[in-house]
Amino acid sequence: MTQLFVCQGRDEIPRWRAAFAEARLVTPQQARAQAGHGDSVWVMSNIEEWQGLVTLLAGRGAIVNVLSYAPTSLQALQALNAGARGYAHALSPAELLTQVDLVTHHQGIWVPTELMAQVMGGAYRALGGGAQQQDEALSGLTDRERAVALAVAEGQSNKEVARRLEITERTVKAHLGAIFRKLGVRDRLQLILRLAQREVV
Amino acid sequence: MTQLFVCQGRDEIPRWRAAFAEARLVTPQQARAQAGHGDSVWVMSNIEEWQGLVTLLAGRGAIVNVLSYAPTSLQALQALNAGARGYAHALSPAELLTQVDLVTHHQGIWVPTELMAQVMGGAYRALGGGAQQQDEALSGLTDRERAVALAVAEGQSNKEVARRLEITERTVKAHLGAIFRKLGVRDRLQLILRLAQREVV
């Protein structure tokens, strides 16, 4: 059972070899050429176009796992969506890697337990209660804050929101500050990503 | 390792015993009383309040799998969302059940492969992914511009994108400028909305 670790350059991780004695570090190009059906391929998420590589190798029948230095639920979903069967931290101990390998070779999915809730929560809202999701996110806001949040979610600048609501730019910022605090996001980018999972009415 | 099969009345399935010799058929009440940390519990989805039972037992540390006579992606998500680690057809062959047990006892998730695509596809789109629609919007971009666009679409700042691609912030800006011009958007907010398939214009 070949174990291929696909990384960009020199992030050789000793515990990879501790987990799999026969592990080989390869470049994305080498992975494309060598990986085949049944092989275990570990793809670092910091290489370019990793999702395309995952899809290619998974389609070829390889068992693909994605390793990340900064695991997030979104990236976990991107990995699974691309065809990966496992997603873990790049610095996971050797025992964990062998466990991931065992699970994914038996038709299982492996995602860190701390990400599972978010991943499945998002998935559940997508197929089940997607509609009431936006209410959930916006329910804690006042009428005015909600109006600002919706305008910002359409990509409007503070100045444009101010014109639309006929208030000053300073007031828009005040509302936005309250929105960020209540929703626990740090800026309008994150706000948009949060609200982007709902359908605009 | 105790194997408990929670079912309503008399749907005793022979292959359950074929998979686990020490399997015991129990009622929901018995399961509540007996199941503990590390036990494998198989819950039929045709019993009442099965989701509540799954959550209770999972919270207690049991490995809970849900069995259904009519598996659907929505029910799979309900099961996982309730805390189950596996979801399979009630009439699965014995070898499959042992495989599910193996996977779920190693922190893995087990869902039938034919449901995985729907489950993960829905979740991914819900969180702002949408791979193939993105390709359409990104087709006119160069490789480097596409990498920048995707990173920005995840909410990363110029500084973060620069670190990820190992280039300077100025170069990121240069790529972004080209992206904005090609896609006809004015800033990164509009870009995010464009890549999330929203009706921005």
Place this chain on the structure above:
DNA sequence: AGCAGTATTGTACTGATGGGCAGGGATGGC
């Protein structure tokens, strides 16, 4: 009357963002 919450606006500051101007290096077609 006093308090809590909301809405509004001001000044001022820091950091992020977008872009103009000006290059250098690599690649590939003609």
Place this chain on the structure above:
DNA sequence: GCCATCCCTGCCCATCAGTACAATACTGCT
């Protein structure tokens, strides 16, 4: 060789975004 394109980078500047530290006013509730 020339030119186009892409990739990378520097300096500089105008603007935007977010926030700290304020103030004023209205509302509902006790």
